[in-house]
Amino acid sequence: MIEKLTFIGAGAMAEALISGIVSDGLLEREKILATNKNDPKQLQALKDTYGIRVSEDTKEAMKDAEAVILAVKPKDSQAALEEIKPYLGDEAVVISVMAGVSTQSIQEMLGKSQPVIRVMPNTSAMIKESATAICQGTYATEADLNLAQSLLKTVGLVDVVKESDIDAITAIAGSGPAYMYYVVEAMMSEGVELGLDEDVSEAFVYQTILGAAKMLQASSDSPKTLREKITSPNGTTEAGLRTLDEYNVSTHIKEAVRAAHKRSIELGNQ
Ligand SMILES: NC(=O)C1=CN([C@@H]2O[C@H](COP(=O)(O)OP(=O)(O)OC[C@H]3O[C@@H](n4cnc5c(N)ncnc54)[C@H](O)[C@@H]3O)[C@@H](O)[C@H]2O)C=CC1
Numbered sequence: 240m241i242e243k244l245t246f247i248g249a250g251a252m253a254e255a256l257i258s259g260i261v262s263d264g265l266l267e268r269e270k271i272l273a274t275n276k277n278d279p280k281q282l283q284a285l286k287d288t289y290g291i292r293v294s295e296d297t298k299e300a301m302k303d304a305e306a307v308i309l310a311v312k313p314k315d316s317q318a319a320l321e322e323i324k325p326y327l328g329d330e331a332v333v334i335s336v337m338a339g340v341s342t343q344s345i346q347e348m349l350g351k352s353q354p355v356i357r358v359m360p361n362t363s364a365m366i367k368e369s370a371t372a373i374c375q376g377t378y379a380t381e382a383d384l385n386l387a388q389s390l391l392k393t394v395g396l397v398d399v400v401k402e403s404d405i406d407a408i409t410a411i412a413g414s415g416p417a418y419m420y421y422v423v424e425a426m427m428s429e430g431v432e433l434g435l436d437e438d439v440s441e442a443f444v445y446q447t448i449l450g451a452a453k454m455l456q457a458s459s460d461s462p463k464t465l466r467e468k469i470t471s472p473n474g475t476t477e478a479g480l481r482t483l484d485e486y487n488v489s490t491h492i493k494e495a496v497r498a499a500h501k502r503s504i505e506l507g508n509q
């Protein structure tokens with residue numbers, strides 16, 4: 240394993256990954272360093288919570304880093320890459336979690352044959368339940384890919400994919416948890432409208448979603464069959480599902496995924 244892993248950008252995604260790597264014991268805490276932009280309080284919180292090192296100084300953050308996890312917003316990618324470039328070792332692997340940004344554009348921004356790995360996790364990484372896609376740039380070796388895989392495996396399932404698939408995976412899995420929360424919010428709110436206490440509505444919706452997710456994993460039935468098993472002729476579920484069909488909800492969900500896919504491509508072109 241490596242001696243130093245540096246996080247450039249210390250927001251939500253970086254924290255999820257730090258949490259996974261530290262709790263897994265894959266790297267000792269003192270081998271992990273995080274830096275961000277103008278948010279010393281966040282750095283202090285990461286230091287207090289996970290016992291990692293932090294620094295506001297890019298040179299110090301980058302010194303001897305064998306792997307760098309780039310976890311800034313796509314719009315900040317150019318600035319962040321410019322800042323780290325002078326301190327980036329030739330062999331250091333850049334692992335980008337940024338939506339939309341291709342390995343080629345990172346290589347071009349760095350202007351040298353840097354090993355780059357692109358990954359797309361989701362926030363369920365916080366509880367080691369991410370569905371993470373990973374692909375390698377032109378100059379990344381098998382060893383670089385293995386290193387990134389080991390790091391990402393600490394926060395859930397990892398699958399190596401073609402880079403051309405990453406925008407689609409971003410649309411279904413990177414953004415995916417937000418769609419699920421959207422459904423949860425709507426169901427909870429309507430439970431309250433129908434007279435339930437907020438905590439009762441919340442408890443029943445949470446457990447229902449959890450149970451459905453576990454059924455998808457545990458059962459050999461397809462989602463369609465699982466849905467049909469709940470749907471009694473002329474029963475309550477049929478009434479609910481008929482309404483979803485009347486409002487074309489399936490089509491709209493597909494449109495939402497398409498919009499996210501389109502946005503991922505746009506982010507890469509900016
Ligand atoms: N939040 C999510 O669900 C997911 C996010 N991503 C990707 O992860 C990346 C980070 O997203 P979040 O953690 O949600 O963002 P965030 O806004 O929570 O964190 C971004 C961090 O970058 C820092 N930063 C900005 N410019 C910097 C610079 N020049 N040098 C060093 N640090 C700098 C900020 O101070 C902040 O700590 C994005 O590119 C996003 O596309 C990927 C998968 C899921």
Ligand SMILES: O=C(O)[C@@H]1CCC=N1
Pocket residue numbers: 338409413414
């Ligand atoms: O919304 C975004 O751009 C990021 C990428 C995937 C999830 N969140």
